[in-house]
Amino acid sequence: MTIRMYATNSGWPLEKISVAIRHDKIAAADGKSKIDRFDRVVHLIGGLTDQQRARLLEIAQKCPVSQTLQRSSLVLSSLG
Numbered sequence: 001m002t003i004r005m006y007a008t009n010s011g012w013p014l015e016k017i018s019v020a021i022r023h024d025k026i027a028a029a030d031g032k033s034k035i036d037r038f039d040r041v042v043h044l045i046g047g048l049t050d051q052q053r054a055r056l057l058e059i060a061q062k063c064p065v066s067q068t069l070q071r072s073s074l075v076l077s078s079l080g
Contacts, residue, residue, distance in 0.1 A: 002063035003042070003056050012052050016045035026074065036073035041080040053079055 007014035022039040042060050044053055057079055060066060069075050 003044075003060055006059045007046075007052075007056060010052075012056075013047040014044060014056070016043075018043040018045075020080065036069075038069060038073060038075045040075060040077045042077060043080040 003017055004014065020041045020043070024037045024039075025034040026037045027033075028035045040060075042057055044056055048056070057077060061070075061075070061077055066075060066077075
């Protein structure tokens, strides 16, 4: 929703968004406990430039849901 709103407000030709998520439990820095790891691949369809695509990935990392997850989990994002 955040990506769509940003692209629309910017007048960018974003036609479709899809997101694939993979979840795993990994060792925390202390080596004793485990934390959640989310690998997120964001697919952006439309006539976007590389700079626009990169900016939309940044926006995805700043959305409220991502911010909440990042407080206690590792979230890795990439473009597909």
